[in-house]
Amino acid sequence: MNPDQSPQHSHKCDISRVDEPCSEALAQYRRALGTGTLPASEVSPCLWELHLVAELPDSPELVRLIPPEIAAHAVLRPLEDAFLARGREIDSTKAVFSAFTEAWAGARRDEEPPLTYLDGGELISRALRMAVDACETELLTAQPGGGRAQHLLQEALERDLRLLDRGVRQRTIYQHTVRSHQPTMSYIEQIGNAGAEVRTLTEVFDRMIICDRKVAFIPVTVPRANSALRIYDPGLVRFLAQFFDNAWDRSTPIVDGGSPLRSPTVTSDIQRAILRAVVGGETDDSIARRLGMSRRSVAEHVRRISVQLGSNSRAQLGYLLATSGLMEDPEEEATAVV
Structure with a gap:
């Protein structure tokens, strides 16, 4: 008799609860072990579900017991087959996605990673040369630190004149202090005559080079020559370019035609920056590094203002300056009044 056809079949056995078998079915099975049979009308539905009983063709009113190992095979075999089939399905699906993954990776195998750490001056120079030589429309450069060494200026001059000759627009931001460094000013005059644009600020955020707004280079350690980060990530390059543009709008053009190296505006900007640094408690060495000038020049600025204000100590000078x-900027005051 099929358990689904039995009038006694009021529930199904939950064979997933292997740690807690049906108590009614277990009790019936134990009682019947002596005779090996059970009345068909009294068989627990769980025994049918677990294949632990079978019909007796010659005695339809009885059922016979089935050894557990045979019954287990009948129950577990479909489960194991389903498990194996699901495993094959998983392997097949993985193989399909593997083909798509390979296609994706192959299309991007030649692309540059979004961020690359460059360690060592030679590697950085080689990567920079390659990027700048490939520049087609625009080169943006921020150069902190004041005047540059003669051999660096010569290398930059040859490179920049080649770029400008190809029609690449070049904009560079230096610090105000380069205006008193004759070798750097000579270099600026030559590239300016070839079409480059150069401006100065009191302080420049840090060294940065951006080619065609597609790749950027920034330092990651001090000194800057030791390591750099090459950036291809579009969002990050766009952010850096906007940062440069904002600094460019605030910077002062270097005007040719015999104008003084340092205009009153530039000089006052430098002086205010030094005074603010003194009030902030910075040392002469720290101020010199940040403004790209010599420690002796900073010390001379501080000495003159100390004499002017009658200060006898650094702490007193800071108070008097404050x-x-x-330190007030006349232009800022005028804007505030308006």
């Missing part, structure tokens, strides 16, 4: 109004 209360003197010397």
